[in-house]
Amino acid sequence: MWDGGVGVGGPMSLSFDSTVLLNHGIRMPVLGLGVFQTPPGRATLDAVLAAFDAGYRLIDTARIYGNEADVGEAIRASDLSRDEIFVTTKLWNTDHGYDEALRAFETSRRRMGLDHVDLYLIHWPVQGARLESWKALTRLLKEGRCRAIGVSNYMVHHLDELVGAADVVPAVNQIEVSPFLQPRAAIARSKDLGIQVEAYSPLTKARRLRDATLRAVAGHVGRSPAHVLLRWGLQKGFVVIPKSARPERIRENAAVFDFELSVEDMALLDGLDEGLHTGWNPEAAP
Ligand SMILES: NC(=O)c1ccc[n+]([C@@H]2O[C@H](COP(=O)([O-])OP(=O)(O)OC[C@H]3O[C@@H](n4cnc5c(N)ncnc54)[C@H](OP(=O)(O)O)[C@@H]3O)[C@@H](O)[C@H]2O)c1
Numbered sequence: 001m002w003d004g005g006v007g008v009g010g011p012m013s014l015s016f017d018s019t020v021l022l023n024h025g026i027r028m029p030v031l032g033l034g035v036f037q038t039p040p041g042r043a044t045l046d047a048v049l050a051a052f053d054a055g056y057r058l059i060d061t062a063r064i065y066g067n068e069a070d071v072g073e074a075i076r077a078s079d080l081s082r083d084e085i086f087v088t089t090k091l092w093n094t095d096h097g098y099d100e101a102l103r104a105f106e107t108s109r110r111r112m113g114l115d116h117v118d119l120y121l122i123h124w125p126v127q128g129a130r131l132e133s134w135k136a137l138t139r140l141l142k143e144g145r146c147r148a149i150g151v152s153n154y155m156v157h158h159l160d161e162l163v164g165a166a167d168v169v170p171a172v173n174q175i176e177v178s179p180f181l182q183p184r185a186a187i188a189r190s191k192d193l194g195i196q197v198e199a200y201s202p203l204t205k206a207r208r209l210r211d212a213t214l215r216a217v218a219g220h221v222g223r224s225p226a227h228v229l230l231r232w233g234l235q236k237g238f239v240v241i242p243k244s245a246r247p248e249r250i251r252e253n254a255a256v257f258d259f260e261l262s263v264e265d266m267a268l269l270d271g272l273d274e275g276l277h278t279g280w281n282p283e284a285a286p
Pocket residue numbers: 033034035036037060061123152153174175199200201202203204205206209226241242243244245246249252253279
């Protein structure tokens with residue numbers, strides 16, 4: 001069921017040019033390439049260039065992925081201008097605290113060789129220091145060193161703590177979401193607060209691509225299970241960031257704008273929630 005991403009008119013109006021309007025006043029592409037576990041060096045460079053070539057404009061990296069420098073190199077090597085590209089990177093867990101976060105941001109920015117970062121996220125809600133880190137991120141936003149700031153892996157209690165203490169609401173909450181993991185409370189609280197939900201591991205790290213219901217829907221629409229998972233996320237109004245290190249899959253995963261899942265197909269997929277965390281489970285983080 002289409003539940004209304006900001007800035008898009010409805011499922012069939014979605015295209016590679018579709019963006020969501022973030023509460024910090026900038027637009028973010030609805031589909032991007034993730035580079036977690038894409039090896040640094042040539043592999044990341046080739047993946048990001050293949051993505052640009054296929055039409056992706058959003059790249060999601062992080063300090064801990066070890067490939068920020070390669071993402072920056074790909075941006076410089078591409079024919080695209082900087083303002084056509086939307087780059088996200090993230091504050092790692094060992095870099096929390098006000099001064100530490102400012103330093104970590106500057107190191108990431110320089111490593112990428114960029115003047116500014118489009119979106120800087122707190123990667124994980126590290127207890128104790130996260131509010132101080134958020135103050136640092138709000139300073140980066142006010143100084144224009146980031147165009148938007150946000151959080152990742154924030155569940156309801158983390159969001160409530162932040163908005164109760166801070167004067168800037170995050171633009172984005174990047175959380176694990178797929179039909180097999182639907183953190184409904186965190187999604188609802190994010191939406192209530194005007195925070196865009198960004199779905200990570202939207203392909204379940206390839207762990208559920210053989211699921212019978214998913215394959216039935218894929219057969220019905222004549223697409224691959226991966227296409228169906230991505231399209232489900234887009235029709236839910238999420239920003240979706242699949243990862244592949246393989247140029248042919250990067251291209252293939254982009255073919256999600258010329259078909260639509262029906263209300264019935266969406267309902268079947270909605271019924272697949274089994275609480276499948278493919279990585280970490282932030283609900284348990286105090
Ligand atoms: N904030 C966080 O804590 C957090 C955590 C996890 C991920 N993320 C972000 O979200 C991005 C995506 O999540 P993810 O990397 O965990 O998992 P994912 O996108 O759900 O799945 C990636 C896996 O699926 C495979 N794959 C890709 N396309 C495929 C296709 N068409 N058919 C079959 N297999 C396919 C990839 O293999 P190949 O590479 O071999 O194609 C890779 O093994 C990350 O790269 C990262 O940017 C953020």
